[in-house]
Structure formats: C-alpha cells, structure tokens
Amino acid sequence: MNQLHFPILSLITYIPLVGAILVSLMSENNKKMIRFVTFSVLVIDFIVSLPLFFYFDPSTYHMQFVERVPWIKSMGFQYYIGIDGISLFLVLLTTFLTPIAQLSTWSAIDKKVKMFNIVILLLQTGMLGVFISLDIFLFYVFWEIQLIPMYLMIGIWGGPNRVFATMKFFLYTFAGSVLMMIAIMALYFLNHHFTGVYTTDMVQLMKTPLPLHLQMWMFIAFLLAFAIKVPMWPFHTWLPWAHVEAPTAGSVILAGVLLKMGTYGFLRFNLPMFPQMTHEFASFVVALSIIGIFYGAFVAMVQPDIKKLVAYSSVSHLGYSMLGMFALTQTGMEGSILQMINHGVSTGALFLTVGIIYERRHTRLISEYGGLASLIPVFATFFMIFTLSSIAVPGTNGFVGEFMILLGAFESNHIYGIIVAFGGLFSAVYMLTMYKRVVFLKVTKPKNLGLKDMNKREWAYMVPLLIFVFWIGIYPNTFLSKMRVSVEHLLNQVNRTTVNVNTQESRLQPITTVVVKKG
Amino acid sequence: MAEFVFFVLALVTIVGALGTVISRNAYASALWMVAAFLGVSGLFIMLNAPFIAMLQIIVYAGAIAVLIIFVMMLMDRRVLNNKERFNPQYLWGVVLGVGLLADLSALAFKFRINLSHIGENLTLNGSNTKMIGDVLFKRYLFPFEITAIILLIALIGAVVLTRKDINT
C-alpha cells in the first residue's frame, strides 16, 4: 500500500538521473557550477527522501510506498518497488551519505569534473534502485547498474595502480553477481515449477517453500554472491585494494553503502526464502564472521596505510553485522541492521577524515604523519570522536550496535557472546595505535608544519555525521522502533516450519499448506 | 537400358569431379568441371527434372564455369600452374575425404523413405516447368525475393572488392 499515493520512491531514485542529464548538458569548464548543481540535486534528493521517515508506519511489516507496474507481462517481470523497516534506513543512509561524499570532492577532484559528478549521480540511482526494488529481476538490473559507476570512479580518479584495483573489484563482484543471476533464474523457474505461475515478485517468492536439496544450492549461490559483496572473511581481498585506490568520495560511498548491499541481500534473499537452510548454515556463517572480526582486527593492526587499515576495520565491523544477523534473534537482527547504519556513518566519516589530510599531504602512510594534534586541533577532535565511535565506546553509535549484536549472539549461543566480547578489545588496539601515531607524538616531519585546519566546507560535511554518531548513541529508539515489526516478521519467516515438499512423485501436486506463525 | 545410361552418366560426373580435383593444369580442371556438370544435368533429366537440367547447364556449366575460366584468363599462366599442387599434409585431407565419403554413404544406405508416390506430381498438366513456376511464385515467393537480394549483394560485393584504390 502506498500511504502517500504519490510515486515518491521512483522520484527519489530518478532525481539523480535527471540531475545527471542536466549536468551532462553543462559545459566542462565552469567546474564550480557543475559541483554546485550536483550537490543541490543530491540535497534535494535527501529532502525528498525525508517524508519516507515521517510517513513510515512502523506498525505493519507489509511493504510501504509500493509502486507496481507490469513491465514484461509474458515473463511476469514487474516494476515493483517498495520499502519496509529493513530497507528504510538503508535508503536514508544512501541519500544522506552521497551529498556529503560529493561535497568532500569539491577541492579533491579537478580533472574531468563533469564526468565525475555524472558518475556519482548514476551511482546514487543504482544504489537506491537496489534497496527499493522488490522484483528480483529489477534487483539484479540495479545491482549491475551500480557496479559500473563505481568501476569508473575507482578506475579514472583513483590512485597509482587503480586499473588493477578496479579490475579486481569489478571482476570479483561481477563473478558474485553472475552466481546470483543463476540463482535468480533457478528461483524463477523452480517457482513456476511449484506454483505454476511465472513471477519475480520477491514477496511472493518468499512464500513458496522449496525442497531442501534445491534450497541448499540456491542458498549457497546467494551466500557466495553476497559474501563477496559484504565482504565476509575469505572473499574480502578486493576491499583493501579498492579502498586504497579509490578517491575519497569513492571510498566513502563504497564503505558507506555498497557493502550494505551484501548484508541487505542476505536479509532479502537468504533468510526469508530459504528458512531451513538458514538454520543449518547459521553456525557456518557465524564462524566465518567471527573469523572475519578477529582476522580484520589483527591484520588492521599492522597496516602501514590508513585507508587499508580502515578497510580491514570494515571487514571486522561487517563481521559483527553478519554475526548479529545469523544469531537469528530479534535483538541480534536489529543490532545487525543498526550496525550497518553505524558502519556507514563512522567508517564513512573516517574515510572523510583521511581524505582531508590526504588532500593536504597527498600520502596515506601513517609514518608520514605525527603530532597533528598540536598543528590542527579541530581536525584531531573530529578524528578522535570518529575513532571512538568505531571502537564502540558507550555514548556513541558503535556501542549500541555492538552491544545489541553481543546480546543477540549471546542469547543464541553463549560461546559466541564470550568470544566476541573480546573482539572489542582488538578494535581498540588498532584504532588507538593508528590514532596515536597520526595525531599524538611530536611533529617529526617538516612537511606537516604547514598543515591548515579544517575549512568551512569540511566542517559542513563533518558535523551531520557527528550529530548522527551521538544521536544513535544516546537515543537509538527512533531507529529501533521503526524496524521492530519488520524484523519480527523476518524472524517469523525464518523460523516458519514449512512441510517438506518432495517432488519425486507427481510434479504438479498442489503445495501443502504453509504454516506461518503469526508474529 | 536405363541402367546403362545411368551408369554412363554417373561415370562421366565422377571422372569429371576427380579430374577437376586432381588435374595439374588449372584449365584442364575447369574443363573437367564442365564435364561433371553436364553429367549431372543428364542425371537430372533421368530424374524427371528437365527444367532443372537445363538450368544446371545454363547456370553451372555455363555461367559459373565461364566466369571461372574468364578470371583464370586474367592471370598469368605461371602463377596458375605452379608446381606445388597439394598442401603439405594432403594425406590427412584424403583420409578425411574418405572418412566423409564412408559416413555419408553409410547414411545413404541406412536412409529409409516411403517410396509410395515416386515420381508423382512433378508436372502440372504435362509440363514440369509450369509446375515449378506455379509452386515457385505461390508458396516460395518470399524466398525468391530474398534470393534476388542475395544475388544483388554478391554483385555489389564483387565490384567493391576489386576496386583499384584499396591501399594494400
């Protein structure tokens, strides 16, 4: 149902597209105008997305702001979009982060500025499309659309060996999405096989029970596709490369939003559609994410390059998120979604801070810096607050997310809770060691002496992030209350016991009733 | 009697084909090709297809053979009949040829169709050509148009290919 009777979701998704066309008409040389127009388009997009938050009805788990238009009737594809408690905040995170990322590039990017801004706008459309589409075909289309602008952004405006990094990033994620394509097609045909109707509507597919052995293969396919994107432990090696070579804005959006598509995919595909498999694979995924948490922390400790350090830290943070999700408890799930938002805010902010000093010194090596506190104190305080939020000190957003995940994990199995409780320790080690070597200590490098403190523009895009860090930290209820019912429904779907359908005998035998425990 | 005529014609076509393939001199092979085409047209006549036989003579034996010989005339004799006749591993070619022959003849022997109405409705009130004309311009009109276009394309292709100013 669509409370606003107004295609707000399509509007939000296609404003950036219109913006991109607008920018493409402008001439290349007045860079200032291009940047300003793009920024205002993105801000308008954010403002238009605010009613989503206010008109969102937290009491129902059904999809809201739904738009459904048949697209290819014969194949059953529809332009079916809508959001619920889970995807609401991811949409808002996207519209909130992209203008900030764009604002940070006003002085950073100055070659091919027009192209860059068009790429950012297209990226925004692609990302929003993924979060709002409820039709698996549409989901896949947007999933591919958002890959190309990111490829261009790292490939063109990236660091020294950007070609290698962007190639690896593209091929790695593309391999994942090919797997996903196969799984989607399998899902599409199997669904027809059992329910006799061709449909790609996600909500519908969630209801059709599938035999276990098929569920297993599809679960594995989706698992691999999304694990590469999350990135979970063994599939994470593209992330440090992509982050080191990406421009600041690219890193912010990559860390802030793109990684969430993986976890979002789990919440939309793996958990609701393959409940039995989720239970069976839960301990495997939890093990992987725990390894991810500790592995990410250990390797982050020894990184000489700040961006690589923060990249490995996001492997660790998202390990937490996956742990919360596959603990399959209400608090764990909510914590995992909150952790996605926190990670978007705090790691995005960390990349922006690294971007600020990178713009001034053009180097990311920790050894190059030292004693910034005495030179640029305001920067040091911002950096300190974002470091604290990523270490999960109480009062900041990190703590709420992590504690909920800990509680959820503890509830599902005491051992998970105890092991992961020590995870927070290592995150403190690598962040504080890095912070000490960059900000404290004496000023040893002469080049650092000329550093200027943060100018107005940098204040402009740091303060909103700061507000969010403390808002989620002190009063997370605004976020949790909105997602409660949707998460409960998701948990019911995961825990629903479908009578096992074996298809060996008659093919079109009607499906036995699906027992859905009322939430 | 028909057996004997068939045998003669078959012999002519096979020897002609072999001749085109084996003969050392390009002109000789062209002539052998014409002989083969004539043999085939004879066989067509035996198969109640007089119009096609005539067509065969005009198109294959006539147009194509003449065209080839005409082009050969353009070229220097030494280039045409240089001594190396066969490719390096030509033996492999022969083996594959024989294999192909074996395969296809096996197909031929195994081939079963119902010969119930053999030789029927090949003529329309007495004339094979009328029948062909009728069927050609009724059921196969569209392919006919397409063939016209193919010929046109071939024409243009040949002209374009042999233009003088292509910078090699």
Place this chain on the structure above:
Amino acid sequence: MSGILLFVILAPLIGFLINGLFGKWTKPYAGVIASLALATSFILGLFPIMSVLNGHIVEYSYFTWLPFKEVTVQFGLRVDALSAVMLFVVTFVSTMIHIYSIGYMHGDKGYSRFFAYLNLFVTSMLILVLGNSYLLMFVGWEGVGLCSYLLIGFWYEKDTASDAGEKAFVVNRIGDAGFTIGVLYIIYYFGSATYSNVFPRVEDVLSPAAATIIGLALFLGAVGKSAQFPLYIWLTDAMEGPTPVSSLIHAATMVTAGVYMVARSNAIFSMAPIAQEVVASVGAFTAFYAATMALTHKDIKRILAYSTLSQLGYMFIGVGIGAYWTGIFHLMTHAFFKGLLFLGAGAVMHSMRGLLSIDLMGGLRKKMPQTAALMVIASLAISGIPPFAGFFSKDAILGHALEFGHPVIWVVGEVTAFMTAFYMFRFVFTVFYGEEKVPGLYHELHTHEAPSVMTIPMWVLGIMSIIGGLVGLKIGGHIPFEHLVTQIAPNTEIPNEKHYSELILIGTSVTMGLLGILSAWLVYIKKIVTAKSIANTFKPIYTLLANTYYVDEFVAYCIVKPFWWVSEHLLWKIVDVKIIDGGVDAAGWLAGRLGLLFRIFQTGFINQYAYWVTLGFIILSGWYIVKII
C-alpha cells in the same frame, strides 16, 4: 529531588562542554569554571546523601535508552548507601583536586583542554556510581577508561605518555570484556540489568555455579579497572600523566570503581563463595606483591603508584571476605590520604621543576614546611597509626579477615602493613628529613613552598585523613552509620561476638605500623645500616624488586611483540596476501593460461581449418548414424 540528582551529573558535563567547545576563549579561567561546576555538583550531591542518611533510597529514571525486545534499559540514577558514600568521596576529592590543579597546571599550553577532560572524567565517574543498572555502570566504566586514556596521554608530545595512555585503555578494555560477559549473563538470567529487580531475585534465579561464573566475569572487569594482579601493568605507566590526574584518577576515584562494582553486586558474590575466595586472595597477593616493589623504587610517583596498588589489594580483601562495608570504608579513607600524598608529590615536583628521583632530594622540610607536615600526616594515616584514618579502615579489614576465618590473609595483611609503613617513611625521611644531598640544588632551582591555591586543598584533605577514620570508631558498641552499613550489604550480618579480643587485633596492626616507621628511621636517619648495605647483601632480590620483577619487559617481549609479529608476517603477509589474494589472482592467471592453450589451433593455414571442419562433421554424422538410425 530528581532534577537535583540529574543536575549533579549535568554540572560537570556542562563544565566539560564550556571548556571543550570554547576552550580558546575561556582559557585563563577554565580552572575556575571547572572547579565551580564540581563544587555545585558536590553541594547538590549533599541533598540525596542527606535523604539516604535518614533512611530512604533515591531512585529516578529519566528516559528509555535502549529499547531491546528482551530488556528495556532506562537511563536512571539511584542513590543508596553505597553510592552515597561514593558520591561524597568522588565529588569531594575531585573538587579539591580541581582547585589544586588550577595552581599546578598554571601556564600549561592545554590548560582548558585539561579541565575539559577532568570534568568529563567526573561526569562518567558519577554515571558509573549513580547509574541504576549494570549497563549504565558499563557506560561510566568505559567513559572513565576513555578519560584516563585522554588524561594520561595529556602531554601527547611525550611518546611515553601516549604509549602509556594507549596501554591503559587497552588493558582496561581486557577487563571490560570480562565485565561485558558478566552483564550479558545477568541480562540473560534476570531479563533486566537494573539493580532494583536483579538483586532481590538473586537467590531464586541464580544457581551457585551461575553466580560463580558471573562473579568471576565481573571480577575480571574489576581486575582490569582497579589494576589488580594480572592487569596492573598500566597503572605504573599511568604516572606519565599530570600529577592531579594521578591523584584523582589513579588514586581516589577510577581505580576504586572495581571495588565499588564488587561491593554493589554483593548479593551475587555472597552466593558464590569460590568467587569471593578468588577476590580476597588476588587482593591479598596484589597488596603484598605491590608493597615489595614499592620498597626499592626511586621515583616518587612510582612509589605512590605501587602503594595505591597495595592499598587496592586491601580493599579487595575487605570486599572479598564478605565484609563489604570495610572495603568501602578503606576506599573512602584511602581516597583522602592517597589523594593528599599525590598532591604533595605534585607540589614537590612542581617546585623541583619536574625532578622525580628521591636520591636528589633531602631536607626539603626547610624549604617546604607545610608540604612536609602534610606528607607526614598522610604517611602516618596510610601506615595505620591510631588517631589517623588509615588505622581504623585497615584494622577493620584485617579484623574482619580474622573474624571470617581467613588467617593467611590476615598474616599477609599485617606483613604488608609493616612494609607500607617502611616504604612510606623511607620516602618521607629521604625527601624531607636529613641534609641536602646535592648542595645548592634547591637554591639553583629556587624551590619554594607551593602556592596557597595548592596548599589549601591539601590541608583540607589532611584534615579529612585525620578525622575520616572516626567514622569507623566504635562508640558504644556500634558504628555511627549503622544503617549505612546494613544497607550496603543487607544480607551480611556483623558478627557481634568476637573470637579474638579487640586488643590483639588493634595491637598487632599498630605494632606493625610503628615497627615499620622505626626501621625506616633507623635505616635512613640514624643510618646505622645504610640502605646500600642492605641492597647488596640481598643483591639478587634487590635487583629483582628494583626493576619490578621484569614484568613490563616480559609483557612487552613475550606477549605484545609476538602478537604483532604473528599478525604482520603470518596473517597479513602470508595468509592475506599470498593465500587468499594469491588464490584470486591465480584464477586470473589460469584464465590467461587457458587462452594460450587454445591458440595452438590458430595455425593460419586455411586447409587445416577445413580439416577441423570436416572432422567435426564426420564425428557428428558418425554419432548420428550410430545413435539415432
């Protein structure tokens, strides 16, 4: 009343915001703002303390902080007997130290930043103490750890200071992990973390085994925060921070958070005798172990740090044996005299321009009479000489240790008391009495008495460390704040009948204290047997003690260094780069290799292509013939 209680916490927070945000403009009077904020908080704090004294507990909850499905955590404050004492101690001592540090930090570059951090510290300490649930205590717990990180590494130019700050935070984090596990278990068993509905239901919900697990987990947190045996390494390095910081955080308030937490969860601990035993024995061992190290150290602040460690050990003995109120009582008195000792050391350092080693100092009493007198008072208090505060609290702990049947701990306690007296008076005699060791040093450094803004708070603390003990004096058979005691630990009865007569208890502890002072007097003043000679008679023991059992080196080389080496060479260079990344790149290389393989077919000879075509055809038709027809 709820507004006042809330404002007790908000006052220092506002102080922090003012100094933090407008540091540049409020630089000259940042100290005054901070101290005012603290004073208001202290005065406002008196109201809830009064209401607790005349009997009823104050508890208000303000808003829901974490609305989880299983447990809704309210942001609420609670003042009962235990937190009233803590509230009084924290606000009183920090006000004094704020006033003192106005003088001490005068002219320092980060003046307003220092006071901002100090105010933030007091806020989080108050949240820790006044919070009405374990989660709020955890918030204060980590907040306090954060502020100690900021304040230890205050002079961030010095890399030893920033290293020390980071070390403190990480070691505290180890403790916090234990604390988190404890809290998780509590939430799991009780379905809530607030004290009011956890403690009453302890008997019926928890089994002894569960209580032991929770007890030990919580105690791991206490060990991390209050620097007990395994995790004490950060406290001695924390002396890198400015002296007011050491006195406030590392003597009076933060390190006692662990004791407070154990005392607060007395219901759980009393259910778990094993956990209590562990707490008491770790406390005893740390007390003895730290005292030995204090005997030989040269640096003033390090001696005081080790003495804090050992006094904390005493508190944990008190809390561990079940006499919770004795632990808290010693905590209070210790806050006064240890705070004074640190402030005195700060005054000495201040006037000696940061000189720390006691060998260079001698006969300071001529130059700094007031400080000398105060230091003597504090040393007498800590050694447990009757009229002073230390005697009552330490005697209470040791007495109860004997009462509750822990003779071994009692013996260890007495020996440590002797050592405490010895090293305190070794410090006092070498620094203040005797002659100038380096002639003309004082003149050249023109050492003078500390300014009045520093001596006044020291005098106040001096008085408190004298009369502070009277609280515990037995007037007419029972202790004045009787109900205070019973409220702290409702279910621990105070044994009325005494196995051992009062006299023996008091007698032994007093003689131990006097003996320590006497021996120190003989060695350092009379010099009948010089410290040097003792040192080289027990050469090996002396060197061992001098460099603190080589523990720091052990931790650095046997834990930290291999840890870094493994994660660098093994995890990063090999596993990540070679195996996983290598695997991915190998997939790319394999594709390349396959491409090369297929190039062999492109020979360029047209006839060979014809061969392949015909071969393909033959195979296909062959298969067709065999299979189909």
Place this chain on the structure above:
Amino acid sequence: MIVYYMIVAVLLFAIGATGVMIRRNFIIVLMSLEIMLNGAGMLLIIMAYYLGNISGQVMFIFVAAVAASETAIGLAIAVMMYKRKGSLDINNFSMLKK
C-alpha cells in the same frame, strides 16, 4: 535405384570436399567447392523425384543462385589475392596467424 543416385551425389560431395582440403591453388579450391554444392543440389533433386514433391526442384533454383553469387565473391577474392601477393597459393595468406 535411389541408393545409386545418392551414392553419386555423396561421391560428388566427398570429392569436392577433398579437393577443397588438399589443393593449394585458390581457383581449384573454388571449383571443388562448386562440385560440392552441385552434389548437394543433386541430392535435392533425387529426393524431389523419389518423394514426389516439387519443392526439391524449387530449392535447387535457390541453391544454384547462392552457388553463383558465392563463386562471384570467391573470384573477386581470387583477383584481390592475385593483385596483392601475385600468387594464388592459399598458404601464403596466413596474416591472421598468432
């Protein structure tokens, strides 16, 4: 009787194929290609006769048209080869090789 006809057609086809494979001179290759095509066309006519269906013969017309155009293009290429390299030996033309 039908088998003999088919054998002749198959023989024609096989001989043409062998010619294409082994001969070096491009013109001869073209001619053997014509032989092959003719063999295939012949099969059409045989089937037309034995199945009693005129379509076979109509098909032959189209085959003939295609054969003619194909030879035209082939010869144009031959002319180009001759002009470019002065030789018709197909082994000289292997620019596409690795």
